[in-house]
Amino acid sequence: MSDIRNIVVLTGAGISAESGVPTFRGPDGLWEGQRVEDVATPEAYARNPDLVLDFYDQRRAKLGTVEPNPAHEALGRLDREWSGELLIVTQNVDDLHERGGARRLLHMHGELKSGWCMACGDRFPFSGKMANRPACLSCGEQGKVRPDIVWFGEMPYKMDRIDAALATCDLFVSIGTSGAVYPAAGFVQTARYSGAHTLEMNLDPSEGSIFFHESRMGKAGELVPLWVEGLLG
Numbered sequence: 001m002s003d004i005r006n007i008v009v010l011t012g013a014g015i016s017a018e019s020g021v022p023t024f025r026g027p028d029g030l031w032e033g034q035r036v037e038d039v040a041t042p043e044a045y046a047r048n049p050d051l052v053l054d055f056y057d058q059r060r061a062k063l064g065t066v067e068p069n070p071a072h073e074a075l076g077r078l079d080r081e082w083s084g085e086l087l088i089v090t091q092n093v094d095d096l097h098e099r100g101g102a103r104r105l106l107h108m109h110g111e112l113k114s115g116w117c118m119a120c121g122d123r124f125p126f127s128g129k130m131a132n133r134p135a136c137l138s139c140g141e142q143g144k145v146r147p148d149i150v151w152f153g154e155m156p157y158k159m160d161r162i163d164a165a166l167a168t169c170d171l172f173v174s175i176g177t178s179g180a181v182y183p184a185a186g187f188v189q190t191a192r193y194s195g196a197h198t199l200e201m202n203l204d205p206s207e208g209s210i211f212f213h214e215s216r217m218g219k220a221g222e223l224v225p226l227w228v229e230g231l232l233g
Helices: 013-017 042-047 049-065 070-081 159-168 184-193 220-232
Strands: 007-011 086-090 105-107 110-117 123-125 145-149 171-175 197-202 214-217
Touching: 007 013, 007 070, 007 159, 007 184, 013 070, 013 220, 042 049, 049 110, 049 145, 070 086, 070 220, 086 159, 159 184, 171 184, 171 220, 184 197, 197 220
Parallel strands: 007 086, 007 171, 086 105, 171 197, 197 214
Antiparallel strands: 110 123, 110 145
16 A cells, blocks of 8 residues: 555545535435425426525535534545645535545535526635525626536536546545445446555445445544544554
8 A cells, every 4th residue: 555646535425424414315315304306406496496595505504503523624634644646526515525624625516605607607606595596796697596516417527537536546435425326436446447446434335335445334533534544654
């Protein structure tokens, strides 16, 4: 492992669940009381924009009630101290990685604290209520701002950059992911076939656990700091 220079880390709902952020699909198939199909598709937004905008307004407001946990902070430390290449790819739309200190970070499914104007296409930081139909900060058009979230049926962000990093990494680490949602579920195979060592850290084996060279089961808040300490030490 001493020859590792380039690292790609993928994080999923499991890393933020320990901070109190509900996972995308609960045991009952709902996301915070709503069917995913009613709040996370372009068709849902077209059908009932008030419901969708209010749903994400509530999720955005809840960010102020949660804090980064030791796993987020450990990845922030890795970002600061790792001298090689590092890309942290998160499927999460919260801002806990940023608040934990991560900077070499990519949100492949978008961000709660970002708005996307359907009139001019611009994206910008947003912290208010979209249900109030705010004007775009760039073009001034009223009522055209939607959550900058990748919904089902839409293409995840920056896939070219992610694919390039996976093709050249020496180590791929997956933290708190189910291994059920593509394209992220296929990252381990891309990295492994490119020659990378692959490691997963999860409460339970993911659906793609067979593709990892190494699996460590337990809480991210306990496993990730130990891994980072060993890597940097």
